Amino acid sequence: MAQSVLLTGAAGRVGTAILGGLADEHEWRLLDRDPPTDDYPGEFVVADITDDEAVREAMEGIDVVLHLAGDPRKTAPWDSVLTNNIDGTQTVYEAAVDAGVEKVAFASSNHAVGAFETEERTPEMYRADDDYLLDGTELPRPGNLYGVSKVTGEALGRYYHDEYGISVVNVRIGNLTEGHPPIDYERGQAMWLSYRDCAHLFDRCIRADYDYEIVYGISDNDRKYYSIERARDVLGYDPQDNSAHHD
Numbered sequence: 001m002a003q004s005v006l007l008t009g010a011a012g013r014v015g016t017a018i019l020g021g022l023a024d025e026h027e028w029r030l031l032d033r034d035p036p037t038d039d040y041p042g043e044f045v046v047a048d049i050t051d052d053e054a055v056r057e058a059m060e061g062i063d064v065v066l067h068l069a070g071d072p073r074k075t076a077p078w079d080s081v082l083t084n085n086i087d088g089t090q091t092v093y094e095a096a097v098d099a100g101v102e103k104v105a106f107a108s109s110n111h112a113v114g115a116f117e118t119e120e121r122t123p124e125m126y127r128a129d130d131d132y133l134l135d136g137t138e139l140p141r142p143g144n145l146y147g148v149s150k151v152t153g154e155a156l157g158r159y160y161h162d163e164y165g166i167s168v169v170n171v172r173i174g175n176l177t178e179g180h181p182p183i184d185y186e187r188g189q190a191m192w193l194s195y196r197d198c199a200h201l202f203d204r205c206i207r208a209d210y211d212y213e214i215v216y217g218i219s220d221n222d223r224k225y226y227s228i229e230r231a232r233d234v235l236g237y238d239p240q241d242n243s244a245h246h247d
């Protein structure tokens with residue numbers, strides 16, 4: 001059944017991948033501080049994610065929120081991640097629980113655990129003959145302030161789930177690129193997420209039933225140091241792409 005979905009950060013890369021695969025699958029309300037430059041499904045709200053009133057209005061009648069809006073730069077300074085990623089995410093959760101939203105999928109990041117990639121482990125852990133694996137049960141270990149903001153977003157979800165019962169899935173997205181995996185970048189190839197798998201994964205976040213989850217969002221790459229088993233088990237994620245199948 002089509003669900004009413006609010007997609008924040010809709011004008012960005014992840015939003016484009018999701019809408020590219022799912023435009024006709026759900027009833028969309030899109031939100032971004034940048035106006036659309038292309039055709040889009042549903043309604044488009046131009047607003048900042050920290051604007052409490054606008055976010056509350058955008059939340060009316062919504063079943064599921066895909067919360068992507070934020071500063072995606074791994075070099076982002078504290079004032080930006082504090083405002084856009086942390087304050088913005090808290091504004092979204094507060095409005096979501098007040099509006100009776102059922103589920104929130106939060107765009108977390110590989111950078112929530114980036115500091116596991118120590119000098120002793122790299123570059124070996126990016127390679128096929130290494131079996132190092134993170135599965136989402138490990139403690140967070142951010143390697144930059146952007147990663148700290150993603151860990152904080154995951155903790156906000158934990159709080160709003162425990163306190164208000166809203167279903168939450170944190171998707172630690174790897175490296176999204178269109179058409180083919182990153183070139184000459186072993187790390188990016190191991191955590192590649194194709195556009196097709198990205199759309200499918202967030203579709204599963206919309207449709208599946210869950211309580212509070214942390215999953216990794218990557219394709220079924222031969223070499224991966226993030227497990228996708230939890231995403232398979234809980235969400236029914238069934239990725240089709242593999243960075244090893246590209247030159």
Ligand SMILES: NC(=O)C1=CN([C@@H]2O[C@H](COP(=O)(O)OP(=O)(O)OC[C@H]3O[C@@H](n4cnc5c(N)ncnc54)[C@H](O)[C@@H]3O)[C@@H](O)[C@H]2O)C=CC1
Nearest residue numbers: 009011012013014033048049068069070072107109173176
């Ligand atoms: N692209 C990737 O490979 C990865 C992305 N992510 C996360 O996914 C999310 C989306 O990332 P991308 O699409 O790559 O970034 P992007 O920069 O292409 O898109 C982000 C969108 O959010 C909007 N936005 C930013 N701050 C906003 C605010 N305060 N209010 C309203 N809109 C705002 C921007 O206008 C932009 O359209 C981010 O939260 C990012 O941290 C996480 C891991 C990997």
Ligand SMILES: O=C1O[C@H](COP(=O)(O)O)[C@@H](O)[C@H](O)[C@H]1O
Nearest residue numbers: 072073074109110111174175188
């Ligand atoms: O969280 C993010 O991660 C991806 C991949 O990280 P990188 O360190 O390999 O660049 C990045 O492309 C994206 O912009 C960022 O939001």
